[in-house]
Amino acid sequence: MTGSTAEQGFVPGNGEPDITIRESRVYRGPNFWSYEQSVHLVVDIGRLEQRPTDTLPGFTETLVDLLPGLKDHQCSRGRDGGFVERLVEGTWAGHVVEHVALELQRTAGHEITRGKTRSTGEDGVYNVIYGYLDDTVGTLSGRLAVRLINHLIPDNDLADEFDFSAEHDDFLRTCQRVAFGPSTQAILDEAIARDIPWQRLNSGSLVQLGYGVNQQRIRATMTSLTSSLAVDIASDKELTNRLLAAAGLPVPASEVVRRADDAVRIARRIGYPVVVKPLDGNHGRGVAINLQDEAAVRAAFDEAYDQSRRGYVLVESYIAGKDYRVLVIGGQMTAIAERVPAHVIGDGVKSVAALVEATNADPRRGVGHEKVLTRIEVTDAAIELVREQGYEMSDVPPRGEMVKLALTGNMSTGGISIDRTFEAHPDNIDIAEEAARVVGLDIAGIDFLCPDITQPVRETGGAICEVNAAPGFRMHTHPTIGDPQYVAKPVVDLMFPPGSNARIPIVAVTGTNGKTTCSRMIGHIFKSMGRKVGMTSTDGVVIDDRLVIRSDASGPRSARMVLQNPRVDFAVFEVARGGILREGLGYPRNDVAVVLNVAPDHLGLRGIDTVEQLAQVKQVIVEAVPKSGSAVLNADDPLVAGMRRACSGEVVWFSTEPDNRMISDHCRRGGKAVILERSDLGELIVLVHGRRRMPLAYTHLVPATFGGKAMFNVQNAMAAAAAAYCAGAHLGDIRGGLRSFTPSYYSAPGRMNLTEVRGVKVIVDYCHNAPAMVALGAFVDRFFEDSASWERPQRIGVIATAGDRRDQDMIDLGLEAAKHFDRIIVREDERLRGRAPGETAGLIVQGAKEAQAQGGRVKQIEVVLDEIEATKVAVEWANPGDLVLVCVDRARAVWDELQTVAKRAQAGSADADD
Known part of the structure; x- marks a missing residue:
């Protein structure tokens, strides 16, 4: 990787940045690139593609001087210094962006080591992926990394000034501003150690611990259990004193x-x-x-x-004595700290001002609550206090002389703390605990003033001077002198007593087709069991059978909304490819993952060009299954079956194919599967668990299968049964749920909704791609199996697809539809997604005509671009007994139009009878 500029074909810079960020994404949960939350930058390194780091004079040395922590990065070498070795040997700028972004986060106290850099396939363009703890810090670190590297390129003088020291200071200040305070962080660390999930609810310290009905909230050290009345009492110091005095407690x-x-x-x-x-x-x-x-x-x-x-x-x-803070949690003393006001100790050499400066240079001191100690601020009041002690700020106090700069021992004004937890007299502990009970606080900071906490305050003349709600933990978790106390543990114990559950079951469902129906089946089973089900789908967000948000809600934001709802005790998420690629899952893991199928759809979008890559995207929910969880996989789909290698938990198969050897071997080893058995009475869905065979339902008795004719809904029912069994549903509940779930418009809008208009059977469905049309066409073929041979009902299809599909996908849809319908009406969606009017329809027509020329069933092909008009034309063409299948975009508008036509027909019939 060596050579001169001329040999490398390298053109000197012209004042433009060498590295640019084309796209930036934040993944909040498992994603296509990583099991953990990550930042994804698509960076274009331009001319630097021809010039790795070993050809940039002085680059490595300057970069390491500015960020010496890079020496600790192991990179692929597996040892400290590995990344610097790569820099010396020669690596590309995209890789450098990854490591610099990680190191910048580390300078802010965020220890993250996960990262990877991969080519996009386009020359000089890379996917840079790295982990983060806070999304704001993660995003800013990537931007600053790009700016820094651009300005270190030796022969490119950028027009704008760049002072890394100043920029880094701004970065650190932003990190400090968005960071949690030490008290909140202590509680979060304890929650994370117990595997309790959390979500930040605002830009401050309001945090949700746990999910759904099991959630609790904290804001700093106030919790969901903290009484607002007690907080009001504690805020009124005069009332607090009166209540404490009435209880016989010592107060001034x-x-x-x-x-x-x-x-x-x-x-x-x-x-x-x-x-x-x-x-x-x-x-x-x-x-x-x-x-x-x-x-x-x-x-x-x-x-x-x-x-x-x-x-x-x-x-x-005024009560003379030392200042002690007694922390009482859940009625029990947890920690005691002696608070010493901000001060300096004379050394006989430095002035008071110089001593303050030297004290503030302690790396443990920062601004506000950013570090374990706060810098001493020299205010007018501090200068006056120093004066009262006989000194000016320029005077040099004698060695060992203590000069106070504050009267109170608060750490927020620069004080220090000394741990006294195990030194307090039992009587003093009893007084503090009683004070917390009198005020009614679950977490209280009792301020004692007394000569010595080891002696009873009733005898030494001490008193309680204040009771604080939301007391800070910093003096206890990071005492200046003494051992730290783990005060967050009893707080989390209050909210989540041992043995309680902070989570709710989560079932995630994905696949190219059938996700919504399967999700609704699972939700229906558990709703019938009395559970409060929160569900997301392309229809919207449903909480306890009520649609609360109407939109495409199959992404991570909607999932987080469900997990925040305090009524939900069971979650079912439809997980779409787009949401995973855009933001990841949005939650760290799911107890059950269901993958129905993987077929060509949405290809050519967001870097997913092959069906194998699409399978990798959908595999994310399988990777998010813990060891205690399950993945329900379609054994009949090779791409889905291959996902078993990515599952940490157990694999549960479902299959409609008879005599599947893989399933029989799996069950012989004690595994689980849902299979289809054929008999004289019909096809029977059977749950197999080891040697046990448990019949669930005949397919023709499951309403969603239309008498067993809709095989795709047979598969959905099998997958739903397997998922429900893994999530703890009893067999009776599963059977009852499958038999009572109907594909009506009101329970599953746009999913095989059947209605009758003037004697014509009309089915409304969201079918929009060729694989779905294959399944739907098979259903249409079977729909008339029972009809007498002389009846020859015609089949009319209204078809369309989204404009952002590939041309070939549109042609394939027309090809497949032409095999099953006598008449086809091609329409277009309201949103053309970059296509010209009529362009999408033209490609579908092209495919239909190709099939027609090859002997396909279709006899007539028409184009009616408006969805409602196309529906009207289809119904007008049909005769009683015919079947019209409308592939919809706006299901509600189409359904309303069909009901209007039906009512008009009924009214006309009634008038004729009169």
Whole structure:
């Protein structure tokens, strides 16, 4: 990979970026490229395709200097330094983007190592895939990686300025802004360790733990179990004090005021020193302690008043002693921390200002809650406090001298914490636990002031100065001194007691055809069992048999909506190819995966050009099956059968073919399958589990099969039965569900809906591709099997397909339809999807005429582009006893039109009788 610029055919840059991002996607869950959530960039490296990294002078050295963490990347070598070796030997820019994006995330504290780079097949264009923890951070890291690499290309001077240090700082600030606080993150880490799923519900700290009916929510350290009344009480410090005092707990004397004069009057009555603070403040803002005179009280009142949301200020007696925070969760003391106000310790050399700067240089300190400690902010109040201790900021305090820069020990103002969990006196623990119970908080931070927590406060003169709702965990999980306490565990125990379930069963259904019907069958079985089923499909989102959103809802966003619904205790997701390619599954795993079939459809879209690639996309739901789950696979489809190798759980087969050797061997080893047995009484759906053979239903008794004639719905029923059995349904429930599910417009709109208009049987279906037409044509052929030979009913088909299909797909649809219908009316969808009017119909007609020339059944082919008009023409052509099959785009409009025509016919008949 060496050579000069001329040898490589390399043209110097012209100020344009070498690497451009053509497309960016965020996968939220398992996807085509990875088992985990990932960012996918399609990058064009342009002229760099002819110039790997070993031909770029100084590139590797500069890149590693800017991001030294790249030295730890193993890449394909399996050892630290492997990626740098690849850079030296020569690798391509797309691969570099992947590793730089991962390393940028690591600088933000997101340890991610998953990534891959693959060619798209187009010269110089690559798929770059890498993992992420936060989608915003993941996306920004990819963009910054591309900008950085572009500016490191040695012979390309870009017009715009690029300061990596400044850009990296902006990146880190954004990461900090979108990151969870330490308390929320601690709870999430505990939930993840217990395999409890979670979803972020807003840009802040509102998070859902668990799914559906088993969900709980948190916002920081408030939970679904936290009483809003208790929070209100804790926010009212005067009311809290009165309640605690009434319970016999030690509290300081206090009174609420709204004017400075009243504050001075109360301070005199209570006796100096006093504390002045906002009645409903938090994080120690506006709190002034140890006030010795009237002037100090007046000054403190103004600041407390500004920090009070309702304009009330609390004046209370000052309790001397150390500041302790007792964390009580579920009525039990969990952790205790001593809080030391922001301060510096003199060394006899540095000034106070220099000592503050040196303290803030501690890598553990950051802005706000971004790190375990907060930087000390030198405010006017801090300067005045230093002055009261006899120093200016420029003075040098003696070695060992402690200079305070804040009066309160809050970590948000730069304080530190010392763990005292195992040192507290039992009486003090009892007082704290009782205080949490009196206020009614499930998670409470009890602020103690006392000389020594190891001694009973009733004897040493200490008191509870505050009870806090939503207390921060940072001082306990990351104490400055002492051992960290795992305080998130009892929080998660409160929401999910041992033995409880945070998940709900999830069944995912995919395939080229039949997904919606199979999904509805599964949902119907469990609805009949009394379950609250949440379902997504191309019809919309259905919650407990109610359509709540009408749209194509077969993607990941709709799945997440169902999992967020607090009524749902069972989920059935129709999973389409488009959603997987666009965003992944949207959830990490499904308990049961059903793959019905894989046939040519949607090819040529989003990089999927072959049916084998399409099978890989649909295989994602099989890969998302855990070891405890099941994959229900069609043994009659070779592409589906091959997915068994990707399943971590058990494989359950279904097949309509008799004497399938693979299935018989599978069941002999104790496996499960649903098969079709033929007998004199008809075809019988049988569930086989090892040696057990359990009859479910004769196909002609399952309404959706139209007396056993619709074999595609026989397959759907078999797959639904297998999925229901794997998900825990009893045989009786499965039998009852299959026998009571009808393909009516109201239960399954657009899926083999049969109606009668003027004696003509009309079926409405979403059939839109050649494989579906093959199955539908077989049904049409069998539909008239029972008709007398002299009856010769005609078959009329209204057909169409989407404009974004390949030309050959459209021709094939016409070819197949012409084999089964006497008359064909070709229409077009309302959305042409990039085609000119009449173009799609013309290709279908071309295929139908080719079949007609080869002796196909069709006798007449017409083009009526409007869907409603085409339906009207088809019904007008038909005579009583004929069959009209309308392949619809807008099922509701077509169905309404058919009912209108039927009513008019009935009304006309009634008038004639009169």
